[in-house]
Amino acid sequence: MSQIPTLDIRRYDTDRDAFVAELGAAYREWGFAGINHHGIPQRLIDESYDVFKRFFALPDEVKRKYHVPGGGGARGYTPFGIETAKGAKHFDLKEFWHVGRELPPGSKYADVMPPNLWPDEVPDFRDKAYALYQALDQLGARVLCALALHIGLPENYFADKTNNGNSILRPIHYPPITADDIPNVRAGAHEDINFITLLVGASAAGLEVRAHNGDWVPFTADADTIVVNIGDMLQRLTNHVYPSTTHRVTNPPGEQARKPRYSTPFFLHPNPDFLIDVLPSCITPERPSRYPEPITAHGYLEERLREIKLR
Structure with a gap:
């Protein structure tokens, strides 16, 4: 079976045409790729995971202080047993925290992008988490430059469409699994909502990607690799030229299930008022538009959050 490729992003500067x-081609085939030599210091990744683990180790009643009822999990803490993959019978086996963009005073997006919450009990959480947020935001922008060139758009096409995006850094804790017969999986089969997702430093195997033939293909990246996949918004914008591929996080076998798993995806979103309208360059007689009605990024996000029980 062919494997999901991992590519050296330094080649964007040294061998651009071939890298693009x-x-x-990787995204057209898989909707997934690994990116290495990305320039994000391993020390920042390690220090970020340290503060995330310290937060998740706090007592449940302390963590719940940072849960915002009715907030759709937009900021702060979402407890175990809430998020459920679209169409799934059972909730995912995880708890998580959301870090969003820090907006300047008077931003027109303040009504749909609430301010961040920060846990007092972990004093360096804010500095480490937001530094990682910014680093992944910048890396995501480089990946979007390459994707724009691949479909015949200007290199910086996405720059002013994502510079105030409602992007989310999501540290996740999958607690140890203590029963052998639970029907839940750590994260049910799903597609991401956003433009692209960058997954940094997953601490254990478990991510699986569904191939065209329906097989589940494990994708455990090397330590220095960030997994980047296409989300539904970019799939819709590109008329499925870039597919948003179904993926899941499975429960490990045996004693491995008794260990916690941590991972941190960064969901890169367009600006809330960006109109997702199929790109003309992605419409052909053989590939007619699947989405004649455009929708704003924020309107699409709200629809999807209701489907996964965060609204």
Whole structure:
């Protein structure tokens, strides 16, 4: 079976045409790729995971102080047993925290992008988490430059459409599994909502990607690799030229299930008022538009959050 490729993003500067072609081909085939030599210091990743683990180790009643009822999990803490993959019978086996963009005073997006919450009990959480947020935001922008070139758009096409995006850094804790017969999985089969997702430093195996033939393909990246996949918003914008591929996080076998798992995806979103309208360059006689009605990024996000029981 062919494997999901991992590519050196330094080649975007040294061998651009070849890198763009290979990255675009990976996304057309898989909707997933690994990116290495990305320039994000391992120390920042390690220190971020340290503060995340310290937060998740706090007593349940302390963590719940940072849960915002009715907030759709937009900021702060979402407890175990809430998020449920679209169409799934059982909730995911995880708890998580959301870090969003820090908006300047008077931003027109303040009504849909609430301010961040920060846990007092972990004093360095804010500095480490937001530094990682910014680093992944910048890396995501580089990946979008390459994808834009691959489909015949200007390199900086996405720059002013994502510079105030409602992007989310989501540290996740999957607690140890203590029963052998639970029907739940750590994260049910799903597609992401956003433009692209960057997954940094997953601490254990478990991520699986569904191939065209329906097989589940494990994708455990090397320590220095960030997994980047296409989300539904970019799939819709590109008329499925870039597919948003179904993926899941399975429960490990045996004693491995008794260990916690941590991972941190960064969900890169367009600006809330960006109109997701199929790109003309992605419409052909063989590929007619699947989405004649455009929708704003915020309107689409609200629809999807209701489906996964965060609204």
